[in-house]
Amino acid sequence: MRIHSNDERSTFVLSKLPQYLNGYGGRNTVEFAPNSTVSAVDLTRFINVATVYGPPSSHKVTGNVQNMTYVQSKDNPAISQERIRLQGDNNTVIAMGGSDIDLGAGDSRIIAQGIPKNAKGGAGNDLLSFQFSPLQGIHMAGNTLSTIPATSESGHMDGFEFVQLSEGNDKVEALPTNSEIQVLDLGGGNDTASIIGRSNFALLLGKGRDSVTISAQSTYNNLHIYGDAGPKRIAMELQGQDNSIVTRGSNNDVRLVGSVATDNSAALALGGANNQVELIGDLAVDYHITRDSGAGVIRDDAKRSKPLHVVFRGTLTEDDIKSTLFLPIGTADPVEVRFSIKNENGAGFTDTLTIYTWPGANILCSTEGDGKTFRPN
Numbered sequence: 001m002r003i004h005s006n007d008e009r010s011t012f013v014l015s016k017l018p019q020y021l022n023g024y025g026g027r028n029t030v031e032f033a034p035n036s037t038v039s040a041v042d043l044t045r046f047i048n049v050a051t052v053y054g055p056p057s058s059h060k061v062t063g064n065v066q067n068m069t070y071v072q073s074k075d076n077p078a079i080s081q082e083r084i085r086l087q088g089d090n091n092t093v094i095a096m097g098g099s100d101i102d103l104g105a106g107d108s109r110i111i112a113q114g115i116p117k118n119a120k121g122g123a124g125n126d127l128l129s130f131q132f133s134p135l136q137g138i139h140m141a142g143n144t145l146s147t148i149p150a151t152s153e154s155g156h157m158d159g160f161e162f163v164q165l166s167e168g169n170d171k172v173e174a175l176p177t178n179s180e181i182q183v184l185d186l187g188g189g190n191d192t193a194s195i196i197g198r199s200n201f202a203l204l205l206g207k208g209r210d211s212v213t214i215s216a217q218s219t220y221n222n223l224h225i226y227g228d229a230g231p232k233r234i235a236m237e238l239q240g241q242d243n244s245i246v247t248r249g250s251n252n253d254v255r256l257v258g259s260v261a262t263d264n265s266a267a268l269a270l271g272g273a274n275n276q277v278e279l280i281g282d283l284a285v286d287y288h289i290t291r292d293s294g295a296g297v298i299r300d301d302a303k304r305s306k307p308l309h310v311v312f313r314g315t316l317t318e319d320d321i322k323s324t325l326f327l328p329i330g331t332a333d334p335v336e337v338r339f340s341i342k343n344e345n346g347a348g349f350t351d352t353l354t355i356y357t358w359p360g361a362n363i364l365c366s367t368e369g370d371g372k373t374f375r376p377n
């Protein structure tokens with residue numbers, strides 16, 4: 001059987017697999033009829049077809065295709081046994097839970113509706129997305145995936161550089177230290193993440209009231225956390241260098257704990273006002289602050305010998321900064337260093353950063369506006 005169509009947007013409803021089907025122009029769709037008994041689908045038989053809805057009885061899907069979306073049939077529970085083996089770039093598989101998918105070479109994605117039994121990204125940059133999944137939470141231990149709360153649903157994943165969660169309130173635990181994940185995107189919503197730190201990794205918190213714990217099982221560097229609007233509560237155990245936390249909303253609560261095993265460093269740029277930072281142990285911190293940052297507080301536990309570097313960003317110059325030092329009254333009291341930033345119209349100082357630290361603490365300041373470096377007095 002050979003089928004040709006000249007329509008811009010055609011839908012072909014098939015009961016059997018054609019020798020080939022060419023949709024020509026437009027974005028064409030292939031569907032299999034509910035009574036179709038096709039058990040193996042070769043996607044290369046569909047030319048100029050953007051989307052294929054799988055047959056209800058399929059067990060095997062293959063093809064070296066590009067820019068194609070394959071949607072698993074929802075109607076047949078046997079579909080959870082489906083084996084999908086693709087090659088090529090920019091393909092999308094919309095998969096029900098339990099499926100067995102290998103995206104092969106090329107950059108492609110799985111939009112998962114549940115935990116896949118087996119998901120392989122293969123070579124290229126691949127995305128495993130739970131953006132539209134009804135799951136409340138995902139647990140990743142090694143390369144094993146399971147649900148939170150725990151059910152019998154579990155699966156295997158590897159070869160995914162990007163993992164994406166939903167716009168709802170997600171929960172994610174652990175992170176496979178032996179996987180290729182570079183970016184974990186929690187999406188919007190009030191998310192909770194408990195993650196083992198790994199190098200060259202970005203955690204995107206999106207909007208919402210998120211709560212994150214990063215623990216260290218071994219040294220890691222270049223772990224970066226980005227938060228959009230909404231208060232973030234972040235506890236991070238550092239064991240390595242060049243890590244960072246950047247947020248855009250106010251009322252963040254950040255706790256950094258430095259491991260004794262390594263030199264530790266992190267840069268903080270917390271958006272908005274009323275940020276609370278706690279520094280535990282020996283770690284170098286660059287704290288970035290801008291005008292209109294409101295009040296912020298840094299509490300230092302005194303064990304740190306590495307510098308705390310306050311970087312005044314934007315047009316701020318040394319003349320815009322006033323520092324005040326309050327010496328401790330009792331031996332158990334901290335030194336208080338308070339920075340105030342001059343208003344834009346020059347009428348007084350308002351936005352303040354208060355640092356509670358200890359005598360001898362290494363505090364350094366610099367301004368972007370005039371490029372000066374100074375110490376508080």
Ligand SMILES: [Ca+2]
Binds near residue numbers: 166
């Ligand atoms: Ca989310």
